[in-house]
Amino acid sequence: MLFDFQAFIEELREKPEKKQIVEKYEQLVWPITWDIKDQEWYTEYLVKFVPLVYKVPEELKEDFDWGLLQQLVLGSFSSDYEIKKEKDQEEKELYIAVKSGDQSVVKTVSELWSFQILRLYEIYIEEQMNLHSLRKEEENEQVAIDGEREARIKRWKAVLDTMDKEELTQKAKQEQESKLGDLMGKL
Numbered sequence: 001m002l003f004d005f006q007a008f009i010e011e012l013r014e015k016p017e018k019k020q021i022v023e024k025y026e027q028l029v030w031p032i033t034w035d036i037k038d039q040e041w042y043t044e045y046l047v048k049f050v051p052l053v054y055k056v057p058e059e060l061k062e063d064f065d066w067g068l069l070q071q072l073v074l075g076s077f078s079s080d081y082e083i084k085k086e087k088d089q090e091e092k093e094l095y096i097a098v099k100s101g102d103q104s105v106v107k108t109v110s111e112l113w114s115f116q117i118l119r120l121y122e123i124y125i126e127e128q129m130n131l132h133s134l135r136k137e138e139e140n141e142q143v144a145i146d147g148e149r150e151a152r153i154k155r156w157k158a159v160l161d162t163m164d165k166e167e168l169t170q171k172a173k174q175e176q177e178s179k180l181g182d183l184m185g186k187l
Contacts, residue, residue, distance in 0.1 A: 002063045002114060003121045005036040012126075025129045028136040036068065036125070041132040048153050049074040050160075054083060055091040055110040057117075064117055069109070070094060072124035074156055077131065077148055083159065096120075 009032050012018045026032060029040055036042060051067035073081050073096055080097040094109045109117070135142040 001065060002060075003065070003118055005125070006032075008122060008125065018126075021126055021129055021133075024133045024137075028133050039128075039132075041128040042071075045149055046071040046075045046128070049156050052083060052092060052160075054094040055089065055108070057110055057112065057114075060114055060117070063114065064121075066109075069117065069120065072121065072128070075149070075152060076124050076127055077152075078123070078127055083163070 009022060012022045022032065032039070037047075049071045051070040054066070054070065056064070056066050073079065073094065078098070080099075082095040082097070083092050084095070085092045095106055096109065097104060097106045099105075107116075112120075131145055135145050
């Protein structure tokens with residue numbers, strides 16, 4: 001795997017402008033010695049976003065934990081997402097929308113380069129660590145963060161529900177057209 005959580009944490013520790021992220025997290029939560037999926041913000045929150053299969057860059061298929069990336073995207077407060085299947089494609093696309101000031105950028109994961117994907121991991125993990133520290137530090141912030149987390153989990157469940165219905169509707173439509181075609185052939 002190209003993204004190494006422990007190496008990333010060590011990198012943060014060494015950067016003067018970033019080391020307070022790790023220090024604060026370790027002071028309020030616990031020392032970061034385990035894997036990413038053992039972190040509280042993962043086990044309490046991101047684990048609730050059960051990942052779907054989606055289109056990724058073919059040449060990077062084996063290089064990243066794509067389910068984890070999807071969980072980080074879905075759980076992020078700083079970006080938005082959409083998962084949809086284009087008519088001419090077999091797999092669903094994961095669209096990520098990031099807003100910076102008055103500009104908005106939308107990209108599909110399948111069109112990203114490895115350095116962009118690595119950067120997404122870094123941005124989203126920093127965000128989760130900062131939010132989790134804030135939750136532990138301020139009761140008012142905990143209420144606000146938990147409310148936003150709950151809203152994002154509900155949205156994901158709604159996306160899953162409507163996605164299933166959409167696929168079933170498409171299959172039913174195809175079956176109907178096929179039966180109609182058979183019927184017309186018999187006339």
